Amino acid sequence: MDMTAEDHVVSEGISTEEFAHLQAFLRVTERVVVITGAGISRASGLPLGHDRVDGVPLEIVFEPRFFQEDPVRFYALYRHLLTWWQQAVPNAAHVAIAKRGAWVITQNIDGLHRRAGSSRVIELHGNLRELRCGACGQIYRSDLVFREPVPRCRLCGRLLSPGFTMEGQPVRHFARAVDWVGQADALLVIGTQLAKEPVRRLPEIARRNRRLVVWINEEAEVWVPRLFDIPRLQGRFTSARPGRT
Numbered sequence: 056m057d058m059t060a061e062d063h064v065v066s067e068g069i070s071t072e073e074f075a076h077l078q079a080f081l082r083v084t085e086r087v088v089v090i091t092g093a094g095i096s097r098a099s100g101l102p103l104g105h106d107r108v109d110g111v112p113l114e115i116v117f118e119p120r121f122f123q124e125d126p127v128r129f130y131a132l133y134r135h136l137l138t139w140w141q142q143a144v145p146n147a148a149h150v151a152i153a154k155r156g157a158w159v160i161t162q163n164i165d166g167l168h169r170r171a172g173s174s175r176v177i178e179l180h181g182n183l184r185e186l187r188c189g190a191c192g193q194i195y196r197s198d199l200v201f202r203e204p205v206p207r208c209r210l211c212g213r214l215l216s217p218g219f220t221m222e223g224q225p226v227r228h229f230a231r232a233v234d235w236v237g238q239a240d241a242l243l244v245i246g247t248q249l250a251k252e253p254v255r256r257l258p259e260i261a262r263r264n265r266r267l268v269v270w271i272n273e274e275a276e277v278w279v280p281r282l283f284d285i286p287r288l289q290g291r292f293t294s295a296r297p298g299r300t
């Protein structure tokens with residue numbers, strides 16, 4: 056079976072044979088790169104775009120205009136978000152990716168890949184760990200917002216911006232992401248449809264290089280550990296059998 060002839064989709068509908076082939080292929084594959092999106096963090100209790108924070112849909116909070124027009128309100132909501140995110144823990148998918156040593160390109164700002172132990176991580180949309188000064192480039196830890204309602208740069212006095220990109224702003228480190236995918240022996244796309252430019256171009260690079268491309272959209276916390284053959288993590292998520300303790 057030529058595993059690289061076309062993309063594979065891992066879901067309930069996959070045949071046992073195809074899944075076994077994928078596992079076998081990944082077992083001997085050297086460099087695995089994953090691209091992740093919001094779906095991977097759902098099992099960690101994190102919100103999606105249409106969820107609300109203090110009554111405001113997240114997609115509105117991430118619009119640059121909201122921040123520009125009312126930074127006081129923005130930072131009030133940011134504190135909610137930060138509290139929410141600080142309580143989230145990596146799930147079995149994040150942990151399996153870290154254990155496999157896969158390189159991570161993520162669209163998420165939650166930082167859960169790093170917390171799971173992944174050391175090579177590209178955060179295309181930035182993160183919630185930091186605040187930045189747009190004037191002098193100074194970076195601050197985001198928990199500053201718990202001491203200052205509207206945080207300002209200590210060096211130049213300017214209002215600080217969140218460390219994530221807002222809707223419509225360009226993604227970060229994209230050239231490096233392209234480079235990583237170009238070096239990949241296998242590419243897994245997890246919890247995202249990669250609907251937008253420029254990220255939708257990344258799987259095309261892998262296809263052009265005749266590399267394995269696998270999509271996992273639902274229940275990443277179940278499928279990813281199984282795909283990487285990491286039994287201890289699988290066990291935590293299979294249903295408990297009666298009569299066992």
Ligand SMILES: [Zn+2]
Pocket residue numbers: 188189190191192193208209210211212213
């Ligand atoms: Zn500054």
